[in-house]
Amino acid sequence: MRPAFAAAMLATAGFVLSAGVTAAVKPETAIHYRQGVYHAIAWNFAPMNAMVRGKQPWDQADFARRAARVAFYSQQLLEGFPPGSDAGAKTDAKPAIWQNTADFKAKMQAFQDASADLAKAAAGSDVEASKQAFAKTAEACKSCHEKYRAED
C-alpha cells in the first residue's frame, strides 16, 4: 500500500473515532460490526496458529491468504469504535478505550503494522520468517486485549 493512501485511511479512521461522524450509527450497530470483524480475524488466525504450532500441516499458500485477510481486516476495526459505543449491546470493550484514544489508536496501528509485515512475510517462502511475523502479530493482539478487552 502506498504511504499516502495508508495515511489518508488512518486519518479517516481517526476522524471517525474522535469527531463522531458516525453519530447516525447506533452504538449496538457499531458493536456488532466490530465484533464481526474481530470474529473474521479470529476465523483466519486460528488455522494460522495451528500451522505455527505444528497442529496442522504447513501450507504456505493458505497461510499467506489468511495473513492477507487479517491485514485487510485490521484496517477496518477502528471505525467500529465511535464515541458512545462503549455500551448499547453486550461488549467486552472497556470504557478505557474512549478515555485513552491516542494509546488505543497507537495499539491499533501496531496491530496494523504487524499484520502488514505478516502478510508480506507470508507471501514469501521463508517459513521461519512467517512464524516470527505471526508471533509479533499475536503479541500486538495481546497487548491491546490486556488493556482494553474485559476478561471473558
Ligand code: ASC
Ligand atoms: C487469536 C485470537 C486472539 C489472538 C490472541 C493473540 O487467535 O482469537 O484474540 O489470537 O490470543 O495473543
